[in-house]
Amino acid sequence: MKQTLLSLSNLTKQFDGKKVLDSLDLDIFDGEFITLLGPSGCGKTTLLRMMAGFEHPDDGTIALGDQDLTHTPPEHRPLNTVFQNYALFPHMSVFDNVAYGLKMEKRPKQEIRERVEDALAMVQLEDFARRKPHQLSGGQQQRVAIARAVVKRPKVLLLDEPLSALDYKLRRTMQVELKRLQRELGITFVFVTHDQEEALSMSDRVVVLKDGLIQQLGTPREVYERPANLFTARFVGETNFFPGRVDKANGDDTITVDVFGLKRTFRKPDFPVSGGQSLHVLLRPEDIRVLAPDDEDGVAGKIVERNYKGSTLDSVIHLEDGTEVLASEFFDEDDPTFDYRLGEPVKVSWVDGWEWLLPTEPEALPEEEGTDA
Amino acid sequence: MRSLTQQPFRAAVLVLVWGWLLFLVLTPNLLVVGASVMTRDPGSFISLPLTLDAYRQLLDPLYLEVFLHSLYMAAMTTLVCLLIGYPFAWALSKVGKRNQVLLIFLLIVPFWTNSLVRTYALKLILATNGLLNNGLMSLGVIDGPMQLLYTEGAVIIGLVYLLLPFMILPLYSVFEDLREDYLRASHDLGAGRLSTFIHVIVPLTLPGVLAGIMLVLLPAMGLFFVPDILGGSRNLLVGNVIKNQFLDARNWPFGAAASILLTLAMAFLMFAHRLSKRRIGEDGV
Numbered sequence: 038m039k040q041t042l043l044s045l046s047n048l049t050k051q052f053d054g055k056k057v058l059d060s061l062d063l064d065i066f067d068g069e070f071i072t073l074l075g076p077s078g079c080g081k082t083t084l085l086r087m088m089a090g091f092e093h094p095d096d097g098t099i100a101l102g103d104q105d106l107t108h109t110p111p112e113h114r115p116l117n118t119v120f121q122n123y124a125l126f127p128h129m130s131v132f133d134n135v136a137y138g139l140k141m142e143k144r145p146k147q148e149i150r151e152r153v154e155d156a157l158a159m160v161q162l163e164d165f166a167r168r169k170p171h172q173l174s175g176g177q178q179q180r181v182a183i184a185r186a187v188v189k190r191p192k193v194l195l196l197d198e199p200l201s202a203l204d205y206k207l208r209r210t211m212q213v214e215l216k217r218l219q220r221e222l223g224i225t226f227v228f229v230t231h232d233q234e235e236a237l238s239m240s241d242r243v244v245v246l247k248d249g250l251i252q253q254l255g256t257p258r259e260v261y262e263r264p265a266n267l268f269t270a271r272f273v274g275e276t277n278f279f280p281g282r283v284d285k286a287n288g289d290d291t292i293t294v295d296v297f298g299l300k301r302t303f304r305k306p307d308f309p310v311s312g313g314q315s316l317h318v319l320l321r322p323e324d325i326r327v328l329a330p331d332d333e334d335g336v337a338g339k340i341v342e343r344n345y346k347g348s349t350l351d352s353v354i355h356l357e358d359g360t361e362v363l364a365s366e367f368f369d370e371d372d373p374t375f376d377y378r379l380g381e382p383v384k385v386s387w388v389d390g391w392e393w394l395l396p397t398e399p400e401a402l403p404e405e406e407g408t409d410a
Numbered sequence: 411m412r413s414l415t416q417q418p419f420r421a422a423v424l425v426l427v428w429g430w431l432l433f434l435v436l437t438p439n440l441l442v443v444g445a446s447v448m449t450r451d452p453g454s455f456i457s458l459p460l461t462l463d464a465y466r467q468l469l470d471p472l473y474l475e476v477f478l479h480s481l482y483m484a485a486m487t488t489l490v491c492l493l494i495g496y497p498f499a500w501a502l503s504k505v506g507k508r509n510q511v512l513l514i515f516l517l518i519v520p521f522w523t524n525s526l527v528r529t530y531a532l533k534l535i536l537a538t539n540g541l542l543n544n545g546l547m548s549l550g551v552i553d554g555p556m557q558l559l560y561t562e563g564a565v566i567i568g569l570v571y572l573l574l575p576f577m578i579l580p581l582y583s584v585f586e587d588l589r590e591d592y593l594r595a596s597h598d599l600g601a602g603r604l605s606t607f608i609h610v611i612v613p614l615t616l617p618g619v620l621a622g623i624m625l626v627l628l629p630a631m632g633l634f635f636v637p638d639i640l641g642g643s644r645n646l647l648v649g650n651v652i653k654n655q656f657l658d659a660r661n662w663p664f665g666a667a668a669s670i671l672l673t674l675a676m677a678f679l680m681f682a683h684r685l686s687k688r689r690i691g692e693d694g695v
Binding site for chain 1: 589591592594595596597598599600601602605609610613614689
């Protein structure tokens with residue numbers, strides 16, 4: 038059912054001796070919404086530009102179906118780009134901007150007009166055809182950029198951080214609109230962003246990139262709930278890293294792990310474990326349970342920060358050994374006034390089975406608390 | 411808002427600026443306009459009654475020919491400047507920052523020498539026994555010296571030499587502002603190099619082209635010392651006519667009318683430049 042449309046293999050690129058992409062392989066499926074996610078400098082934009090044809094790989098190939106695109110110039114690739122700052126031609130009207138690609142194809146006038154009007158209607162800008170780009174708001178310019186790219190009916194639409202210039206509310210609206218467009222058009226979307234929330238909420242699959250290497254490739258749920266490594270865990274969402282030590286492996290596919298002196302039973306991870314081995318126990322803030330100080334379960338600590346977030350109450354708890362724990366709790370219907378005082382003693386626990394285990398990694402880990410076991 | 415009397419500094423600055431503009435810009439121009447509609451007077455330069463004789467004289471076939479020839483030489487100068495300056499400015503915007511500073515510096519260095527002196531230097535190069543002829547003869551490219559000096563070509567070479575930086579600088583500034591993304595978008599939408607040049611690069615650099623034309627075409631009609639030194643008697647500019655009317659022929663009304671002609675041409679070019687900038691959504695200057 039899932040058919041590979043765009044196949045990237047062994048892509049390598051260096052700038053000034055620095056490896057931006059390192060033998061990267063990626064298969065993009067027909068009709069999917071795939072997001073390249075990573076911090077700046079991770080290679081995501083270079084990768085997108087390579088698909089568009091603006092950058093050329095030092096090594097490796099790009100193929101669309103069985104057509105090799107590696108050395109095809111951008112104007113002959115059936116892919117179109119929505120640029121970060123839209124790059125609308127400032128001297129042309131909205132209509133002429135959208136019509137540009139079709140004029141280059143030398144389509145008949147009548148067809149151009151119909152298709153441009155359809156594209157503008159699709160992004161709800163049919164009344165703005167005569168305006169110049171500088172007479173439009175940021176969100177409207179964004180929609181013109183999308184119309185200009187999709188009017189060419191590309192096989193793949195490449196989107197280079199298209200929402201980063203918009204304010205928060207508009208960004209949310211455009212996220213929904215982009216999803217709708219993708220469903221209606223059935224075009225494959227390759228979306229580049231550094232915003233993990235955006236990546237999770239929009240994509241069918243997420244590619245987490247760092248230093249030109251794929252860290253993880255999976256559905257948003259897999260990436261969030263089962264991060265492949267510490268980088269992904271840290272980059273996608275907020276995470277508590279608790280130091281754990283394997284007490285013993287049980288026969289029934291579980292292991293007993295010592296966390297803050299508590300013996301907890303966890304599912305056996307898919308990496309090999311042995312008694313006495315250190316590992317990371319990852320818990321998302323919403324997995325944390327904050328208990329009363331006299332509860333028999335949990336680790337003692339005290340509240341050092343509380344942030345009212347509307348639907349949740351986010352707090353930071355200082356454990357006795359200095360570890361900081363982030364907790365995010367939903368408001369309870371039975372206790373609408375639920376809140377914490379700063380300095381209030383509490384105990385911290387979690388729901389067993391919601392944890393995720395990762396092996397310790399050899400490299401030094403920057404400035405995060407609670408990471409080294 | 412406090413009144414101006416309560417803000418002496420503000421008031422002083424405004425008076426200074428307005429005073430400067432009134433007495434040193436507006437008044438001289440009004441005097442020129444005034445002189446152009448008066449009668450020539452051998453004793454006191456100009457006198458009443460008011461007349462449009464000077465403007466009528468502009469249409470005299472003899473002068474019309476001088477003006478057209480002057481316009482032709484200025485237009486050729488502008489064209490040559492544009493043909494050299496456009497790719498030069500484009501390349502300038504592409505080289506690294508360090509080289510950019512160096513190249514712009516080299517472009518500006520000649521301004522440190524008086525342009526009259528530089529024109530004399532050019533005369534030495536173009537003369538019958540000048541550097542260029544001697545060099546070409548010793549290389550065996552030509553058998554005898556070419557007549558370069560006192561030709562239309564010499565005037566155009568001189569004008570190009572003096573005015574080229576004025577074409578390059580505004581073009582450089584528009585090329586600097588030309589975002590790579592526009593070119594990428596054009597290619598992305600299926601345009602090749604030529605289409606991108608015609609449909610995107612040219613329209614987006616048009617304000618710089620017009621600014622360059624403005625800065626080259628009109629001075630090229632006015633730099634009277636270039637034909638004086640390089641051009642001989644047949645290659646006159648409007649600037650020579652104006653100078654001659656004021657200094658030699660003592661016909662102030664006619665000289666004034668000719669200079670108003672240049673001012674009007676300038677106004678027309680500025681209007682066109684403003685339109686071109688408005689087209690791409692920038693505020694006109």
